[in-house]
Amino acid sequence: MSSKTLRWLIIGAIGVAFLQPVSAWAQQAPAAKDKSKTSAAVPAASPDSSQATYVGADTCKACHADLYNGWEKSPHWKQTYQEGGIAKHGCEDCHGPGSAHVAGGGDVTKIFTFKEASTKEINNRCLTCHAGGAQHMNAINSEHSKNGVSCISCHSPHHGKESDFLLTKSQPELCFTCHLGQKPQFEMPFHHRVNEGLIQCSDCHNVHGTVKPKQVRTSSTQDFVCFQCHTDKQGPYVFEHEAVKIEGCQSCHVPHGSPNPHMLKVSNVNMLCLQCHTQSSFSGAPGTPSFHNQNTFFQACTLCHSQIHGSNFDEFFFK
Numbered sequence: 001m002s003s004k005t006l007r008w009l010i011i012g013a014i015g016v017a018f019l020q021p022v023s024a025w026a027q028q029a030p031a032a033k034d035k036s037k038t039s040a041a042v043p044a045a046s047p048d049s050s051q052a053t054y055v056g057a058d059t060c061k062a063c064h065a066d067l068y069n070g071w072e073k074s075p076h077w078k079q080t081y082q083e084g085g086i087a088k089h090g091c092e093d094c095h096g097p098g099s100a101h102v103a104g105g106g107d108v109t110k111i112f113t114f115k116e117a118s119t120k121e122i123n124n125r126c127l128t129c130h131a132g133g134a135q136h137m138n139a140i141n142s143e144h145s146k147n148g149v150s151c152i153s154c155h156s157p158h159h160g161k162e163s164d165f166l167l168t169k170s171q172p173e174l175c176f177t178c179h180l181g182q183k184p185q186f187e188m189p190f191h192h193r194v195n196e197g198l199i200q201c202s203d204c205h206n207v208h209g210t211v212k213p214k215q216v217r218t219s220s221t222q223d224f225v226c227f228q229c230h231t232d233k234q235g236p237y238v239f240e241h242e243a244v245k246i247e248g249c250q251s252c253h254v255p256h257g258s259p260n261p262h263m264l265k266v267s268n269v270n271m272l273c274l275q276c277h278t279q280s281s282f283s284g285a286p287g288t289p290s291f292h293n294q295n296t297f298f299q300a301c302t303l304c305h306s307q308i309h310g311s312n313f314d315e316f317f318f319k
Helices: 005-038 057-063 065-072 075-081 099-101 121-131 240-247 268-275
Strands: none
Touching: 005 121, 057 065
16 A cells, blocks of 8 residues: 555544534534523513512502592592602502512512501501601500501501591590400499590590500690699699509599499598508508597598698698
């Protein structure tokens, strides 16, 4: 075999070796191309509510016309559209930006809904605007908040029947929804005229919380709320009745109602006084004198001690 023929055989063998990988690559190329098409067909991720933007109340109205129409007649509407209003985004001031909610086809997980939120979340949302008022200063620490009662348990932002405060019911029916034990007290022969509409529960109690027990209000001088109406009993007096000054009116009276005149705790006035004025060592009040025979003349302490709430003239409250 000549050297020229040998050279061509070697070149041919090398060419076959190189052509095999190229052919294999050519067969696999279409598969790679199809894979890229499949990747491009994956749907985009759902909108992120944290990146949502405001869409305006008119957009909300398209689906929530009934809620919108109720809100349109409420004080919240006035704060949104009237001059000087604090709200800027209508529905979204309470529910948060709605673009992700709209893009998700009404996905409720993409917006704040009060129905599914906890009491703490609801109250925090409402206090964003309402925390600055004098009525709401203790709302976070209120008895209602501690017991899981949220703002929307009493208020309806969209369909409030009491226009002033958007209450779901009028007082006292709203309060009696939970406070069933107090309802019969206002049916007693002697009671504060709550059922008659003369006063309301909120006249004596700040439902959003106070520093006093039972969420009881105080007067402008930080005295007991009773003195807002019973001003003649307030004083100050030269001679104070310590029970009134320290324990308050409830030391002798049942504030909601009682079967006894003047809403006293007991029917016999002397028995009421003797709860403190005894010879026992447990009471710091002076005991009754030995000549007070309560079976005859001294059957009612207030016959003599007429100024029992306090006096400017006599330490024994005679006048």
